[in-house]
Amino acid sequence: MTKMYVLGEKRIPRAWYNIVADLPEPPAPPLHPGTKQPAGPEDLAAFFPPGLIMQEASGERFIEIPEEVREVYKLWRPTPLIRASALEKALDTPARIFYKHEGVSPAGSHKPNTAVAQAYYNKEAGVKRLATETGAGQWGSALAFACNHFGLECTVYMVKVSYHQKPYRRTMMELWGAEVFASPTERTEAGKAILAKDPDSPGSLGMAISEACEDAIGHEGTNYSLGSVLNHVLLHQTIIGEEALEQFALADAYPDVVIGCVGGGSSFAGIAFPFLREKMAGKSKTRFVAVEPTACPSLTKGAFAYDFGDVAMFTPLLKMYTLGHDFVPAGIHAGGLRYHGMAPLISHAYNLGLIEAVAVPQTKCFEAAQQFVTTEGIVPAPESAHAIRVAIDEALKAKEEGVEKTILFNLTGHGLLDLSAYDAYLSGKLEDYEHPEEKIREAMGKLPQLV
Numbered sequence: 001m002t003k004m005y006v007l008g009e010k011r012i013p014r015a016w017y018n019i020v021a022d023l024p025e026p027p028a029p030p031l032h033p034g035t036k037q038p039a040g041p042e043d044l045a046a047f048f049p050p051g052l053i054m055q056e057a058s059g060e061r062f063i064e065i066p067e068e069v070r071e072v073y074k075l076w077r078p079t080p081l082i083r084a085s086a087l088e089k090a091l092d093t094p095a096r097i098f099y100k101h102e103g104v105s106p107a108g109s110h111k112p113n114t115a116v117a118q119a120y121y122n123k124e125a126g127v128k129r130l131a132t133e134t135g136a137g138q139w140g141s142a143l144a145f146a147c148n149h150f151g152l153e154c155t156v157y158m159v160k161v162s163y164h165q166k167p168y169r170r171t172m173m174e175l176w177g178a179e180v181f182a183s184p185t186e187r188t189e190a191g192k193a194i195l196a197k198d199p200d201s202p203g204s205l206g207m208a209i210s211e212a213c214e215d216a217i218g219h220e221g222t223n224y225s226l227g228s229v230l231n232h233v234l235l236h237q238t239i240i241g242e243e244a245l246e247q248f249a250l251a252d253a254y255p256d257v258v259i260g261c262v263g264g265g266s267s268f269a270g271i272a273f274p275f276l277r278e279k280m281a282g283k284s285k286t287r288f289v290a291v292e293p294t295a296c297p298s299l300t301k302g303a304f305a306y307d308f309g310d311v312a313m314f315t316p317l318l319k320m321y322t323l324g325h326d327f328v329p330a331g332i333h334a335g336g337l338r339y340h341g342m343a344p345l346i347s348h349a350y351n352l353g354l355i356e357a358v359a360v361p362q363t364k365c366f367e368a369a370q371q372f373v374t375t376e377g378i379v380p381a382p383e384s385a386h387a388i389r390v391a392i393d394e395a396l397k398a399k400e401e402g403v404e405k406t407i408l409f410n411l412t413g414h415g416l417l418d419l420s421a422y423d424a425y426l427s428g429k430l431e432d433y434e435h436p437e438e439k440i441r442e443a444m445g446k447l448p449q450l451v
């Protein structure tokens, strides 16, 4: 078997996959934050263009990818599906390990898959500027790249602690023409209120989302853009799994287990949902494992309840596994995995027992990442290292049990702008965090009450 299967650009899938069409029960609808009634398209119109609102509520199985979006995808798609033979050898495992390398995109992660689509639909609707939040800067840089391509302005509220820790991501965003502010800022009422209470606030994704939403609501011609969690974002990411299905067919193989890290859940949905469709149709017995950090264990320890997506309670209420909307995570290095909630579609699938979840501490992930670097050569994003950890564990289990199996994991990004995290790991400065049970109980008391 050859090591790498690269498909030509003609093989980029023509449609995204909407899992809503195939789920045994429909997911719970989003609710209006004031009335607590199901939110209609008009409630989302202050944030998103019609094309995305339609996708958010769609029940159609396949949604055609606009040609303008496929053209941009051709810059880096299809992404390679790579067999990790050197890692297999080092582990001395009978398992076959494959990874889908989303780190080859211009911004270095899977996030441009949706950023390009979102910029396109906003441009089509006559929007001039997009406002957004970013944690470690992966989403901000993806959106800056996409806005630059379609001639939109881009304003990014970057979580303050990351703004200072990850200056190079800011430089990338600025190179693509975006303006970047350390959140909380004095530019918004939400930011001012947070700073009045705590002038040294390190910021959080929930706070930055409030600022970006307020910016969008308050300015004509400006929309808001979210990099994970929502149905339309998960939809755009299914290009990953659709490509992988085709690539496995060419390789005459099929995964027994699909593994991905989860922050808001979009890349995991992207790789898993097309394979889950095949399983729900009775064509496979594949397992699906979502991997989260022990510092932010929304699936494994959170409550499945309606909650806000942000601190200032601007967003519609989403039914999801949540640690509470005012959750401020420990400073782990996987910045992309520090969101308090989980995508409603992932939450629903987990609640139905269609997918599994596990939480792992960061030092174990960095150990796995180093084993990956020394075998496969690629420096993974700390987020992706969570998936590598569990892929290695699955391969070791296969060895113990003496069974053959095929493992697929999502390499969601490269870690070349996360080297300070690797430096901390190498010098023994990384610590593990367990999100305290007491904090979870406290947060549960603050969930919005529905009558």
Ligand SMILES: *Cc1c(COP(=O)(O)O)cnc(C)c1O
Pocket: 109, 110, 111, 138, 139, 227, 228, 229, 261, 262, 263, 264, 265, 266, 267, 268, 336, 337, 381, 383, 384, 412, 413, 414
């Ligand atoms: C943002 C990010 C994630 C987590 O986001 P999801 O929506 O859960 O996919 C994972 N890996 C990388 C490299 C990221 O940038």
